[in-house]
Amino acid sequence: NLDEEDLCGYQVPIDTGGEVRQFVVQYELENGKYLLKCGDFEEQLTKEEILSDKECVDEILAHNGKKGRQAQVQVKWCNGDTTWEPLQSIQKEVPDILADYALNNNLLGDRAFAWAKAYRRDAEIVEICDHKYENGKIKFIVIYDGKKDTDEVNSDDVDISMAAEYAKRKDIKLENTVWDWLREEIKDAEKEWFKNVQATLVDVNHMAEHDRLIKRLSTLHKRTIVESGMQHEDAIALGRAFKNSLDVGKHGGRVTLPQHLRKNLTAKSSAYTKFIKLESAYI
Numbered sequence: 001n002l003d004e005e006d007l008c009g010y011q012v013p014i015d016t017g018g019e020v021r022q023f024v025v026q027y028e029l030e031n032g033k034y035l036l037k038c039g040d041f042e043e044q045l046t047k048e049e050i051l052s053d054k055e056c057v058d059e060i061l062a063h064n065g066k067k068g069r070q071a072q073v074q075v076k077w078c079n080g081d082t083t084w085e086p087l088q089s090i091q092k093e094v095p096d097i098l099a100d101y102a103l104n105n106n107l108l109g110d111r112a113f114a115w116a117k118a119y120r121r122d123a124e125i126v127e128i129c130d131h132k133y134e135n136g137k138i139k140f141i142v143i144y145d146g147k148k149d150t151d152e153v154n155s156d157d158v159d160i161s162m163a164a165e166y167a168k169r170k171d172i173k174l175e176n177t178v179w180d181w182l183r184e185e186i187k188d189a190e191k192e193w194f195k196n197v198q199a200t201l202v203d204v205n206h207m208a209e210h211d212r213l214i215k216r217l218s219t220l221h222k223r224t225i226v227e228s229g230m231q232h233e234d235a236i237a238l239g240r241a242f243k244n245s246l247d248v249g250k251h252g253g254r255v256t257l258p259q260h261l262r263k264n265l266t267a268k269s270s271a272y273t274k275f276i277k278l279e280s281a282y283i
Contacts, residue, residue, distance in 0.1 A: 008228050010078065011057070011260060012050055013093045016041055022093065024260045025050065027227050039263050050078065057094045060101035063087065063112070071112045073098065087112060096259055103144060103151065117153075125158060128166040138178055140166075160185045161253065210248070213255070213275050217242040220264060237261060248275055 010025045014036070023036035023043055033044040061082065062074040071087035091098055095116075102113040109117075129150055130141040138155045140163070155163065164186050167174060174183045221238040228235055241255045248255060255275055262276060 009232070009234055009260075010050065011094055011097075012036055012045070014038075014043055020093070022260070024264065026264075037264065057090065057097055060090070060098055063101075063107075065112075067112055073101070091115065108151065117157075125153070125162070128158060128162060131166075133178060136178060155181070159253075160189065164189075210245070210275060214242070214245050217245055217255075220261070234258075234261060245275065 008025050008027055012023045012025065013020050014023050015021075016038075021038045021041060023038040023041070026035040026037055028034050029044065031044075033046050034050060036043045036045060036050075057075055058078045059076040060073050061076055064070075064072045064084070066072065069086065069088070072084045073087050073090055074082060075085050075090060076082050087098075098113075099116040102108055102110070102116040107113040107116070125142045125144060127143045128140050129143060132139050132141070139152050140155060140158050141150050142153055142158065143150055160182070163182055166172075167179070167182060172179065217238060221235065221242050224232065224235040224238055237258055238261065241257050241261075244253075244255045247253070257276065
């Protein structure tokens, strides 16, 4: 017995002429149906159609530990059914839900879930908590967006700016050879900083696109609060993105968003590429 607030944000795989696309439930229409969007594509479905025939994944409950085509996951569907499905199929349909399951169950090092680490790492690390030395290299202990538990990643999985801020916060002197990579990156960044800022400020098209991005994020943030509430994860993600977008125009860097929110942001895959940080395998 899900209401509108529960349905909004659900991802529903729909066949669009031979290609299965991941649609996201937006809101209920006056005709009683729900609007679903995927880029330029739109569909209208009833609540029953959304929840029938196992059309949307509610939760991943377990996995069988096997590899390749034998790997399966136990899926709880929105209609309440529970079934075992091929891991590869669920990965294609709802990679974000499956990646969350892998992260929450410490499976990022498992061969069957190796893709999940790359899927999450580009957009989701929000804080470096600690570090350690392993085989002459640095491992960072990090927190992913929306998660309480920490995860261990390689140094090249973390943005240079975040690593530099962590080193400064921890008063790490960087004289140790294991920090050579970061010391050199900081030097290069300092040399290029002023030149990049000047180039950005005189680029009229760049500034205009940045202004459109800020306005679009603000609009989506306000609409999501009205439709889903201030504490909804989409509202939180959009609020964070809007705040970060105010700085990236001048200081560089890119705004990160979950996959389905990027699709809501713009129908053109080429838009905002200077400012939006894309996932390594999914856009």
